[in-house]
Amino acid sequence: MPRVVIVSNRVADLRKKSQTGGLAVALADAMRERGGIWFGWSGETKEEAAPAVAETIGRVAAVSLPLSRREVEEYYLGYANSVLWPLFHYRLDLVDHRPNFLDTYAAVNRRFATELVPYLEEDDLVWVQDYHLMPLAARLRELGCRNRIGFFLHIPFPPPDMLAATSNHREMVEWLLEFDLVGLQTSTDVGNLTRYLEEHMGLEEIGGAYRHGSRQVRVERFPIGIDPVGFAAMAREEPDDVAIDLMRRKLLGQRQIIGVDRLDYSKGLPERLRAYGRLLVQHPEYERVVSFLQIAPPTREDVDAYAEIRLELEALAGSINGRFAEFNWTPIRYIHRPVSREKLAPLLRASDVGFVTPLRDGMNLVAKEYVAAQDVEDPGVLVLSRFAGAAEELDAALLVNPYDVDEMSRRLHQALEMPLAERRRRHEELLEKVMRQNATAWLESFLEVLERPDGNQEAGTADQVAA
Numbered sequence: 001m002p003r004v005v006i007v008s009n010r011v012a013d014l015r016k017k018s019q020t021g022g023l024a025v026a027l028a029d030a031m032r033e034r035g036g037i038w039f040g041w042s043g044e045t046k047e048e049a050a051p052a053v054a055e056t057i058g059r060v061a062a063v064s065l066p067l068s069r070r071e072v073e074e075y076y077l078g079y080a081n082s083v084l085w086p087l088f089h090y091r092l093d094l095v096d097h098r099p100n101f102l103d104t105y106a107a108v109n110r111r112f113a114t115e116l117v118p119y120l121e122e123d124d125l126v127w128v129q130d131y132h133l134m135p136l137a138a139r140l141r142e143l144g145c146r147n148r149i150g151f152f153l154h155i156p157f158p159p160p161d162m163l164a165a166t167s168n169h170r171e172m173v174e175w176l177l178e179f180d181l182v183g184l185q186t187s188t189d190v191g192n193l194t195r196y197l198e199e200h201m202g203l204e205e206i207g208g209a210y211r212h213g214s215r216q217v218r219v220e221r222f223p224i225g226i227d228p229v230g231f232a233a234m235a236r237e238e239p240d241d242v243a244i245d246l247m248r249r250k251l252l253g254q255r256q257i258i259g260v261d262r263l264d265y266s267k268g269l270p271e272r273l274r275a276y277g278r279l280l281v282q283h284p285e286y287e288r289v290v291s292f293l294q295i296a297p298p299t300r301e302d303v304d305a306y307a308e309i310r311l312e313l314e315a316l317a318g319s320i321n322g323r324f325a326e327f328n329w330t331p332i333r334y335i336h337r338p339v340s341r342e343k344l345a346p347l348l349r350a351s352d353v354g355f356v357t358p359l360r361d362g363m364n365l366v367a368k369e370y371v372a373a374q375d376v377e378d379p380g381v382l383v384l385s386r387f388a389g390a391a392e393e394l395d396a397a398l399l400v401n402p403y404d405v406d407e408m409s410r411r412l413h414q415a416l417e418m419p420l421a422e423r424r425r426r427h428e429e430l431l432e433k434v435m436r437q438n439a440t441a442w443l444e445s446f447l448e449v450l451e452r453p454d455g456n457q458e459a460g461t462a463d464q465v466a467a
């Protein structure tokens with residue numbers, strides 16, 4: 001079995017049992033088991049850039065480097081999270097392109113490539129993760145790297161016309177053409193990228209791959225998953241403080257809707273709070289009975305759009321609570337702090353409705369975790385945005401338009417009143433998919449396609465001979 005080298009913006013802290021963020025959650029367990037190298041940013045910010053250092057954690061060599069203050073500002077907060085993140089989440093209105101962002105993004109990718117090359121062996125499979133590192137294969141190839149290199153995009157890929165709203169759209173797609181395999185979350189994403197390749201670049205698919213020059217690239221869908229068995233086990237273990245709180249609420253005959261998201265504008269949080277407020281207006285019988293727990297830890301706070309969404313959410317939660325709260329009942333409990341997954345899992349299990357309504361999301365693992373956490377005898381109901389990648393598989397959920405506050409409020413009502421037989425039927429269907437398309441299946445299917453021989457090996461040899 002060839003060694004796998006994962007490259008991602010951040011290296012997950014493999015000493016920690018649980019991670020935050022879809023990428024780290026999906027990869028940490030698999031890498032701990034399989035071993036290999038995990039290369040990326042250490043998460044530290046230094047005045048000056050510094051070289052990578054390696055550390056062995058179990059079977060994984062974690063090779064990480066700090067970034068300079070300027071790199072954090074212009075590469076991570078800048079090009080990655082103020083240009084690519086909003087653009088790829090269909091939010092052209094939030095794209096904030098400033099001088100230096102693209103240059104520093106390119107420079108950090110060059111630095112990653114230079115620092116990574118000494119660690120690579122001939123047969124390693126290199127697997128690059130997410131939008132921070134799209135130019136990495138091109139930079140590695142320039143340094144003579146002939147390894148198989150795959151790329152997986154954890155976020156959506158936008159339609160060609162939307163991508164074309166940025167000046168360097170062609171360059172972005174050319175970066176991707178240097179990989180052997182590009183993996184995307186959904187068939188919509190695959191359709192968006194392949195339409196760009198065909199309509200904007202005139203490329204043609206032959207035998208499952210797009211040829212360009214002497215190379216070819218495959219573009220395929222690999223929906224990411226979770227570890228459903230491990231998560232379900234975690235959900236059954238109730239840490240003390242959560243257990244006490246849940247018991248108290250159950251004794252009072254109360255019911256709970258839950259949302260768990262990084263506080264990101266892509267997650268549709270204001271619309272979600274409004275839908276809950278609308279529910280209380282339309283169904284006064286839910287007052288003092290149905291509460292809403294929203295856990296939304298801070299993320300990327302130095303980007304203006306994130307500071308704004310936080311203020312908006314705080315004002316909304318305050319106004320809904322001000323309107324409906326009683327001396328002994330608070331409708332919305334909004335927690336703006338990280339909460340460990342050991343606590344999240346039993347909270348998801350104890351909630352009658354999982355309310356997952358991003359305006360746009362690559363996959364959304366919380367939706368899958370909600371399904372895995374449920375009691376199969378008496379499961380809760382998942383209300384899911386049709387614009388989350390997960391909706392492509394989880395169509396037995398109550399699917400909603402996350403922009404339509406009225407529809408969401410009606411679906412919440414339907415979820416709260418759903419008979420047990422229907423809840424079980426829907427849950428069984430959802431669980432089957434979450435079990436099948438799990439994190440291990442995702443990882444293995446990607447690596448299997450990446451390893452599959454194609455014309456690129458010959459192209460590599462021809463280049464070598466020519467050189």
Ligand code: ADP
Nearest residue numbers: 019020021022025260261262338339364365366
């Ligand atoms: P994203 O990758 O955009 O953050 P996902 O829903 O795909 O969204 O993944 C988030 C992951 O982070 C989930 O596995 C979730 O359980 C985990 N996580 C851990 N703690 C938290 C928290 N407090 N809030 C949100 N997500 C958390």
Ligand code: F6P
Nearest residue numbers: 010021022023024130154299300
């Ligand atoms: O899953 C999307 C993603 O951007 C990952 O690449 C990232 O690790 C996660 O969300 C959390 O974001 P950040 O690393 O910016 O805190």
